[in-house]
Amino acid sequence: MPQAEDASHPRTATVGRVRRPTMTDIAARAGVSQSLVSLVFRNQPGASAQTRERVFEVARELGYHPDGAAQLLRSTRSRQLGVLFTMRHPHDVDIVEALYPAASQRGYTVVLSAVVPGRDDQQAIGDLLRMRSEAVIVIGSGASPRQLAAIAGQVPVVDINRRSRADGVDSVRTAEATGMRQAVDHLAGLGHQAITHVDGGAMPGAAERRRGYRDAMRRHGLTRNINILPGDYTEEAGAQAARDMLAGDDLPTAIIAGNDRSAHGVLGAFLRAGIHVPGDVSVVGYDDSRLAQLSFIDLTSVRQDATDVAELAVQAVAERLDEGRTTERDIVLQPTLIVRGSTGHARR
Amino acid sequence: MPQAEDASHPRTATVGRVRRPTMTDIAARAGVSQSLVSLVFRNQPGASAQTRERVFEVARELGYHPDGAAQLLRSTRSRQLGVLFTMRHPHDVDIVEALYPAASQRGYTVVLSAVVPGRDDQQAIGDLLRMRSEAVIVIGSGASPRQLAAIAGQVPVVDINRRSRADGVDSVRTAEATGMRQAVDHLAGLGHQAITHVDGGAMPGAAERRRGYRDAMRRHGLTRNINILPGDYTEEAGAQAARDMLAGDDLPTAIIAGNDRSAHGVLGAFLRAGIHVPGDVSVVGYDDSRLAQLSFIDLTSVRQDATDVAELAVQAVAERLDEGRTTERDIVLQPTLIVRGSTGHARR
DNA sequence: GTGAAAGCGCTAACAA
DNA sequence: TTGTTAGCGCTTTCAC
Numbered sequence: 001m002p003q004a005e006d007a008s009h010p011r012t013a014t015v016g017r018v019r020r021p022t023m024t025d026i027a028a029r030a031g032v033s034q035s036l037v038s039l040v041f042r043n044q045p046g047a048s049a050q051t052r053e054r055v056f057e058v059a060r061e062l063g064y065h066p067d068g069a070a071q072l073l074r075s076t077r078s079r080q081l082g083v084l085f086t087m088r089h090p091h092d093v094d095i096v097e098a099l100y101p102a103a104s105q106r107g108y109t110v111v112l113s114a115v116v117p118g119r120d121d122q123q124a125i126g127d128l129l130r131m132r133s134e135a136v137i138v139i140g141s142g143a144s145p146r147q148l149a150a151i152a153g154q155v156p157v158v159d160i161n162r163r164s165r166a167d168g169v170d171s172v173r174t175a176e177a178t179g180m181r182q183a184v185d186h187l188a189g190l191g192h193q194a195i196t197h198v199d200g201g202a203m204p205g206a207a208e209r210r211r212g213y214r215d216a217m218r219r220h221g222l223t224r225n226i227n228i229l230p231g232d233y234t235e236e237a238g239a240q241a242a243r244d245m246l247a248g249d250d251l252p253t254a255i256i257a258g259n260d261r262s263a264h265g266v267l268g269a270f271l272r273a274g275i276h277v278p279g280d281v282s283v284v285g286y287d288d289s290r291l292a293q294l295s296f297i298d299l300t301s302v303r304q305d306a307t308d309v310a311e312l313a314v315q316a317v318a319e320r321l322d323e324g325r326t327t328e329r330d331i332v333l334q335p336t337l338i339v340r341g342s343t344g345h346a347r348r
Numbered sequence: 349m350p351q352a353e354d355a356s357h358p359r360t361a362t363v364g365r366v367r368r369p370t371m372t373d374i375a376a377r378a379g380v381s382q383s384l385v386s387l388v389f390r391n392q393p394g395a396s397a398q399t400r401e402r403v404f405e406v407a408r409e410l411g412y413h414p415d416g417a418a419q420l421l422r423s424t425r426s427r428q429l430g431v432l433f434t435m436r437h438p439h440d441v442d443i444v445e446a447l448y449p450a451a452s453q454r455g456y457t458v459v460l461s462a463v464v465p466g467r468d469d470q471q472a473i474g475d476l477l478r479m480r481s482e483a484v485i486v487i488g489s490g491a492s493p494r495q496l497a498a499i500a501g502q503v504p505v506v507d508i509n510r511r512s513r514a515d516g517v518d519s520v521r522t523a524e525a526t527g528m529r530q531a532v533d534h535l536a537g538l539g540h541q542a543i544t545h546v547d548g549g550a551m552p553g554a555a556e557r558r559r560g561y562r563d564a565m566r567r568h569g570l571t572r573n574i575n576i577l578p579g580d581y582t583e584e585a586g587a588q589a590a591r592d593m594l595a596g597d598d599l600p601t602a603i604i605a606g607n608d609r610s611a612h613g614v615l616g617a618f619l620r621a622g623i624h625v626p627g628d629v630s631v632v633g634y635d636d637s638r639l640a641q642l643s644f645i646d647l648t649s650v651r652q653d654a655t656d657v658a659e660l661a662v663q664a665v666a667e668r669l670d671e672g673r674t675t676e677r678d679i680v681l682q683p684t685l686i687v688r689g690s691t692g693h694a695r696r
Numbered sequence: 697g698t699g700a701a702a703g704c705g706c707t708a709a710c711a712a
Numbered sequence: 713t714t715g716t717t718a719g720c721g722c723t724t725t726c727a728c
Contacts (some may be wrong), residue, residue, distance in 0.1 A: 020502070022721055033699045038723060048697060063502060068478035069426075070721035072417035073704050087444065093435040097464040109475075112460040116445040127457075130416035154368070154411060239644045268644030271619050296587045296616030370705055381715045386707060396713060418705035421720045 021062040030058045041066065072132050081108050081317060082133030082155075084124050084141050086115045089233065089261065090289035091306065092139045095160060098310035099137065105311075106318050108134075115141055125151055135317040140204045145169075156320040158313045161304075162204040163330060170316040172309055172331045176205050179302035179335035180212030181219070183256050183284045186300070186337055188220045191346035192254040192282060196227040198241040198266060200258030203233045209258060209286065227252065231262050238265025246273050253281060253346040260285035260292045263299055267342065278344035288338050298341040308333055369410040378406045389414065420480050429456050429665060430481030430503075432472050432489050434463045437581070437609065438637035439654065440487045443508060446658035447485065453659075454666050456482075463489055473499055483665040488552045493517075504668040506661045509652075510552040511678060518664040520657055520679045524553050527650035527683035528560030529567070531604050531632045534648070534685055536568045539694035540602040540630060544575040546589040546614060548606030551581045557606060557634065575600065579610050586613025594621050601629060601694040608633035608640045611647055615690065626692035636686050646689040656681055 023041075027034040032051060040047050040055045047055075058064075072078050081103050085096050096112070103110050111131050113124040121143040128136055135156040138148065145166040151157050152168030164171035180197075187195050197213040200206030210228060217226045229244065231237035238257055242265065245251050257263035263285030270277055277283055285292050288303035312331050319325040371389075375382040380399060388395050388403045395403075406412075420426050429451050433444050444460070451458050459479050461472040469491040476484055483504040486496065493514040499505050500516030512519035528545075535543050545561040548554030558576060565574045577592065579585035586605055590613065593599050605611035611633030618625055625631055633640050636651035660679050667673040 024721075034722085035700080035724080036698060038721095039698090042723080046697065051697080065474065065477045065502070067421070067480070067721055068475075069417045069420035069480055070704090071478075071723080073415070073421050073706080074721080074723045075704085076723095078417075087435055087441040096435065096462065100462075100464055100467050112462060114444065114448075114460060116448055119448050126413065127416075129413045130419075132415065132417055154413070235642050235644070239642070265642070265644060268642070272644050294583050294587070294613070294616070296583070296613060296620050372705075382705090383707080383716075384714060386705095387714090390707080392708095394713065399713080415705055418720090419707075421722085422705080422707045423720085424707090 020067070021059075021064045022067070023064075025062060026055060026058050026064055029062070030054045078132040078134055079108050080111050080131065080133050081314065082111050082113060082125075082128030082131065082136045083139065084113055084115060084121065084128065084136060084143070085139040086141065089140060089259070089287075090291050091260070091287040091304065094289060094306035095139055095310055098306045099314065102307075102310040102314040106314055106322075108314065108318075121147060129154065134321055137313050137317065156317055158316050160204075160309060160313055163208070164328065168328065170320075170329045170331065172313045172316060172333070173205060174302075174304045174309075174333045174335040176208035176335075177212030177215060179286065179304075179337070180209050180256065181216040182335070182337040183286075183300075183302055184213065184216035184220060184222075186339065186343065187254045187256070187282060187284065187346075188222070190254075190282065190344060193222055193346070194225050194227075194250075194252035195222065195254045195256060196229060196245065196252040198229045198231040198238055198255060198257045198262055200262070201230060201232040201237075203258070206233070206258055213256060225252075231258050233259045233262055235261050235265035235268070238262035238267075239269040240265070242266040242269035242273075246270075246275070251275075251281065254284070254343070255281060256284045256286075258286060260287045260289045260299060260301055263301070263342075264291055264297065267297065267299070277342050280347055282343040282346070284337075284343060292338070292340070300340045300343040301338055303336045303338045304333065305336075368415070369407075369412045370415070371412075373410060374403060374406045374412055377410070378402045426480040426482055427456050428459050428479065428481050429662065430459050430461060430473075430476030430479065430484045431487065432461055432463060432469065432476065432484060432491070433487040434489065437488060437607070437635075438639050439608070439635040439652065442637060442654035443487055443658055446654045447662065450655075450658040450662040454662055454670075456662065456666075469495060477502065482669055485661050485665065504665055506664050508552075508657060508661055511556070512676065516676065518668075518677045518679065520661045520664060520681070521553060522650075522652045522657075522681045522683040524556035524683075525560030525563060527634065527652075527685070528557050528604065529564040530683070530685040531634075531648075531650055532561065532564035532568060532570075534687065535602045535604070535630060535632065535691065535694075536570070538602075538630065538692060541570055541694070542573050542575075542598075542600035543570065543602045543604060544577060544593065544600040546577045546579040546586055546603060546605045546610055548610070549578060549580040549585075551606070554581070554606055561604060573600075579606050581607045581610055583609050583613035583616070586610035586615075587617040588613070590614045590617035590621075594618075594623070599623075599629065602632070602691070603629060604632045604634075606634060608635045608637045608647060608649055611649070611690075612639055612645065615645065615647070625690050628695055630691040630694070632685075632691060640686070640688070648688045648691040649686050651684045651686045652681065 023037040024034045027037045113128045139160045149166035157169045159171045229241040285299045285301035288301040292299035292301040371385040372382045461476045487508045497514035505517045507519045577589040633647045633649035636649040640647035640649040
C-alpha cells in the first residue's frame with residue numbers, strides 16, 4: 001500500500017506553473033485580512049455586505065480559484081466521495097452520472113477514478129484515498145472482496161451491483177432473481193418455452209441472474225428447457241452465443257441476455273442472419289440502459305434505475321459518515337421489466 | 349469564478365472520519381524523524397536500506413496512505429493533468445483511457461472531471477483547477493472558445509477534436525477533410541455516385557467533415573449529388589436520417605455518417621426496414637470506435653487513433669509546462685480509412 | 697465586523 | 713545518514 005514513487009519526474013521544476021492568486025493576495029488588494037476573505041468565501045456571517053462585495057470583486061479581477069489542496073488539508077472533513085468505475089458499460093455510466101446530483105443533495109462531492117487497461121483497481125483506489133475520499137463507491141469493478149474489505153477498514157465502501165461478501169462493505173443491487181423471474185414470466189406468458197439464457201460469467205450480478213433464471217424456469221415447469229450459454233456482458237459474447245445457436249438445430253424461441261450489451265450482440269447477429277426479432281426469436285436484455293432505449297433496438301429489458309441506485313449508494317455512505325452506522329447493509333432494489341418491441345409471441 | 353459555497357454542510361462534523369496515519373505517526377513508531385520518512389517515500393537518496401525497510405514496514409502496519417492534499421499543497425508542481433470529458437461517445441472514452449499511459453510516460457497523473465447533465469463545463473473546469481491541474485485537456489466538450497481562452501489564461505489548454513479558435517489553446521485533431529476524402533474516394537471507387545452525408549451539426553469536427561465531404565464530392569464531379577442531412581453524432585439522429593431517406597424516393601447508394609454512433613443508427617434503421625447493407629446501401633462511419641469494430645456491425649470507418657491523439661495531447665501540454673512553449677499549436681493527424689463489411693459496390 | 701495566530705501533513709533546504 | 717526548520721494556502725479559534 002505504501003509505495004515509493006518514481007523520483008525521475010521531480011515535483012519542483014524549472015518551468016512549471018506560475019503562481020496562482022491566493023486569499024492573501026485578495027486580502028492585500030482588498031485591504032482586509034486573509035481570514036476575512038476566507039470567511040466571505042465560506043459564506044459565514046461576520047462580514048459586512050460591503051466587504052463581501054469588495055472581496056468578490058477583487059477575486060474576479062485576480063482570476064482567483066480556491067485551492068482545493070489547501071482546503072482539503074485544513075479541513076477535518078473532505079466531503080468527497082470516491083467513485084471507482086470503468087467506462088465500458090452504459091449502465092455504469094448512467095450510475096456515475098446519477099451520483100453527481102445524489103452526492104450534491106447531501107453536501108458531498110464526487111471524485112472519479114477510472115479503471116482502465118494498465119491501471120488496475122488497486123491503483124485507482126489508491127488515488128481515491130490519496131485524494132481524501134471519505135468513502136469509496138465501487139461500480140461493477142473486478143476488485144476482490146479481500147481488496148474491498150481492506151479498504152473498508154479505512155473508509156466506508158459501497159459495492160454496486162454486487163452482493164458484498166466483505167466485512168464492512170455495504171452493497172446496493174437489484175433483486176436479480178426477481179428481474180429474471182419477470183423476464184421469464186413475460187416470455188412464458190407469450191407462449192415461450194424454449195428460453196435460453198446467455199449469462200454474464202463472473203461479472204457482477206451474473207451468478208444471481210443465472211440462478212434466478214433457473215428458478216423461474218423451474219417454476220414454470222420448464223426445467224428441461226433450461227439452457228445457459230456462457231457470456232461476459234459484452235456484445236461479442238452475445239453475438240457469439242447467437243451464432244452458436246444458429247449453428248445448432250435447437251434455436252430457442254426466446255433469449256434472455258445477461259445485460260443489454262450482450263442482448264445487442266444477440267440482436268445484431270440474428271438480424272444479420274435474417275432471423276427476425278421478435279417474429280422468430282424474442283430477446284430480453286438487462287439494465288434498461290440507453291442502448292435498450294434506442295428506437296432501432298427497442299429492447300425489452302429489466303430496468304435497474306440508475307438514479308435510485310446512485311441515491312441509495314450515497315445514502316448508505318451518508319449513514320455511515322454522518323449518522324455513525326457501523327453495521328453492514330445490503331440494499332436490494334426491485335427491478336421492473338420494461339416491455340418493448342423485441343419480445344412477442346412464440347413462433348409456431 | 350470565485351463563488352461562495354453552501355455553508356449548510358459543514359466541513360467539520362460530529363461523526364466524520366477517524367484520523368488517518370501520517371508520516372509523523374510512522375516516524376514515531378519507527379524511531380526516526382518525519383522528514384526521513386518523507387525522503388524514503390520519495391525514493392530519494394540519503395536513507396539507509398535498514399531505515400527504508402523499517403519505514404515501509406511500519407507504514408504497512410499502520411495502513412498508511414500518502415495524503416495527496418498535503419503533497420499537493422507543499423509541492424510547487426502537481427504534475428496533474430485535468431481531463432474534461434463526457435462519457436457519451438465511445439471514441440472519447442478511448443481517448444480518456446489512452447491518456448493514462450500517455451501522461452504516465454511523461455511523469456504526469458490524470459484527474460478526471462465529467463460533464464454530465466446538471467454539471468456543466470464551467471463547474472467541471474472549476475473542479476479541475478481547484479485540484480491544481482497544471483493543464484486542462486478538453487475532449488469533445490461544448491465549452492465555448494471564450495471559456496477555453498479564459499482557462500488558457502491560467503493553465504495550458506488542449507482542445508481535442510476541435511480546431512482551437514481561442515488564444516493560448518492548442519488543439520489535436522485529425523485532418524477531417526482527408527478522412528472524408530478517403531471515404532468518398534473509397535465509395536466512388538466502388539461505383540457510388542449518390543453519396544449522402546448525415547452530418548454532426550455543431551458537434552466538434554462536424555463542420556470540417558461537412559466541408560471535406562463537399563470538396564471530395566466536387567472533386568469527383570458529383571456536385572449534383574451532394575446531399576447533407578442534419579444530425580448530431582447520436583444514434584437517434586442517424587436512425588432518423590435513415591428513416592427520412594426511406595420515406596423519400598431518393599435512397600442514395602451510400603451514406604457517410606458524421607460518426608460511428610450516427611452510422612450505427614443508420615445501420616439499425618435500415619436493417620429494420622429490410623434494407624441490406626452493403627447490398628442496397630453502403631454505410632461509412634467516423635472514429636473507428638469499438639462500435640465500428642463489433643463483428644455484427646463491421647463498419648467501414650475513418651480511423652482516428654485514440655492512442656496517438658492522447659499522446660500528442662500530453663506532448664503538447666508537456667511542451668508548454670516543461671519546455672516553456674508559449675505559442676499555439678494546432679496538431680493535425682492523418683486519419684486512415686478502415687474498410688470493413690458495411691461498404692460494397694453500388695447497387696445496379 | 698475584523699484581525700492575529702495556530703496548524704492541517706507534507707516537501708525541501710539546511711544543519712548536524 | 714539523520715534531524716531541524718520553515719512554510720504551502722487554507723480553516724478556525726479567539727481576541728479586539
